[in-house]
Every structure is written in C-alpha cells, then in structure tokens.
Amino acid sequence: MDDIRLTPTSFVVLGLLEAAGEATPYDLKQTVAASIGNFWPIQHSQLYSEPARLARGGFADVEREETGRRRRTYRITDRGREALAAWRADVHPEPTELRDLGLLKLFLGADPAPLAAGQVKTHRAKLEEYEAMRAGVPEGVPPGMVIALEAGIAHEREWVRFWEELASERRGPASRSARGDRAG
Amino acid sequence: MDDIRLTPTSFVVLGLLEAAGEATPYDLKQTVAASIGNFWPIQHSQLYSEPARLARGGFADVEREETGRRRRTYRITDRGREALAAWRADVHPEPTELRDLGLLKLFLGADPAPLAAGQVKTHRAKLEEYEAMRAGVPEGVPPGMVIALEAGIAHEREWVRFWEELASERRGPASRSARGDRAG
C-alpha cells in the first residue's frame, strides 16, 4: 500500500464513491459531467487514474470483470471514508484563488474596452446557463449542489457587474507604467 | 527552436518581461510576489523554468553572466511581443472557474454550519488584506493592477455574504441523497 497524497481530485472521487456505493470510471465521468464538473472540472482520464491511485493507497477497492469489457468497479474503503470525513471536517481550506483569465489580461496590459465587452458576453451566457440549471433542479438533488449553484450564480452576477462597469468607463489601454523602474 | 505551448504562466512572464525591459528570474519572483501573485500565484521555481522554456521557443532571449552568480537575464523577443499582443487581443478566454475548496466540501457533504463559519473568517481576513492594499496603492501602479484588486475585493465581499447567509441558516449536514440511485 503506497503512500499517496490526496488532492482535491481525490476527494471528489472519494465523495462520489461514497455517495454512489460503487462506480466504474465511466460512472464517475457521467456524474462529474452532470454535476460537479461545472465548477470543478476533471478530465475523464483522471477518473481512470485517480481511483487506481486511491486503490494503491488503500482508500478504495477495485474489482475487475473477468470477461467482456473487464470494467473496473471501485468502492470506498473504511480508510477512504475516514480520510474523506477528516477532510470535510477541516474548516480551514486555502482561500479561493480568483484566477480569471480576463483579469489576467487586463493586468498584463490588454485594452479594457473590447476585453470587457467580450467578458460581459461570456459571463452573461454562463449566468443564464446557471440560472436555467437552477430553475430545472429536480427533486432529490443534494442541497450542497444547489447551494454551489447559487454561489456560482452570485459570482457570475458580480462578474457581469464588474465588466459592464469597466466597459462603460472608456479608458485607454492600461499603461504598462512599471516599464523601466526596475533594474536587475 | 522548439515548438512550445504557451500557458497563462508563459504570458505572465512575457508580460513582465515586456514591462520590465529585462529581468532575471529573481526579479520576476519579486514582481510576482508583490503584485500579480495575489490572484495568480506562481511558484518561484516556475520563474526559472518558464523563461528558459520561452527562450527555447524563441519568445525570449537569454544572456548569462560569465562570472560570479552567472545570473541569467531574459528579454522578450519580437516573436514574444507578437504572441503576447495576440493573446491580449483575444477577447474570448475561457470563463472563470470557481474552484473554491469550501464550496467543494459543501458539495461533497460537509456540514454547512461550521464550514461556513470558518469560511467567513478566511474571507473576511482576505477582504481586509485586499482593502488595506487598495488603500495603500502607491502612485505609478498600472491601472490594470488596481482594477484587478477591485475585482478581488468585490468577490471577497460576495464570498463573505454567501457564507454568512449559509451560516445563519442552520441546516443539518447536506444529505448525500444520490446514494444508491445509480448502478454500474
């Protein structure tokens, strides 16, 4: 049993395994695509390698079909459950990183007006998408999911507000005024 | 000249090189720590490898001291400038990912009340930090930086609002109701 490091991806998988009872990577892929992937994207190939990693660390069990597709089915172990519970109970995760590419461009000297216009469009679309999802949430969806969606909506609103304001300001391109004020 | 892929990190380095005229990795490190690192963190070792990569791709030039520390000094090339300009002008970057660990925990079944309480503290602290930075912005700082800071402040406010509201709601732990409704 190797000593593996648990990343957010690990906990996503553990959480889904716990919720589902058991799952193949493909199941995980479906679930992620339909839910959590909206605010925490995971590549599908990760949903093959990560459960295998978890199994190596003793956090999950595998069982493999002997015939046909030889699908692997994963199940969370007690050790996995413990790790997940401990992570959930840890109330001090690192704070959010904003990491918005538009903001980065702005910072690095992009012309605000066209950038802001584009960003407004992008974020409006995302906002509408979220609101549609929110309106169509079926019964039985876990409350955490709905709350996450609401958080997403609130932040998209804020982005729209922010970029709209910037678009209306009509400044010229951000000057790169740091130029020359540092020497090696 | 290899064919390298340009990542956000690449553009950060290119942008800083353009602004500074020339820089050593250590200069970059300082600049990042003091400014852009607040919303787009980059490991310092990346500030050694990334400029080297850019040089391999023809986007930057290196010059190395022959004596003493043998520091490497990088300078953006015309090719780099073009790539940077093209990236800046591209108005359709992928939209923000929220990627908030607290939200992820909530989604994966954490008990909302204590989580929210902790998150409120974290985000309040970050908010205060940003507001202090904002109050002390010296002359000559590029406007993009200030605007980015303002965006950060707005989102931190939103997070505080969100978690405070959740903290006041007093729900029980989010039920993982998806349990059992999928089969392999």
Add this chain to the structure above:
DNA sequence: ACCGTCATGTAATCGGTTACATGATTCT
C-alpha cells in the same frame, strides 16, 4: 453491412509543485 456515435480505456508528455542546496549579506 455499414456508419456514426457512445462507451471505455491506455499512452505519452509536460507543466507545476515540492524538496533540496548553497552563496551572499546583514546583524549582533
């Protein structure tokens, strides 16, 4: 019977993170 699409997976690569390491400076 063929074709397209969904299902299901592996391989290769690389960016990013973590850890390690040592030379200068500054302070006492």
Add this chain to the structure above:
DNA sequence: AGAATCATGTAACCGATTACATGACGGT
C-alpha cells in the same frame, strides 16, 4: 566571527492534460 536571513538556483517527482485507440450498439 557566527547566526540568521535573503538571494539564487537545480533536481525529482507526479498530477493533469492531450492524444490516441478500439469495442459495442443503434439506426438505415
């Protein structure tokens, strides 16, 4: 002159992304 801290860099590992690949199945 010794300790602490800043400056400056390299090495190793690994998670994540990208690309590739093939089997099943439904429709015409």
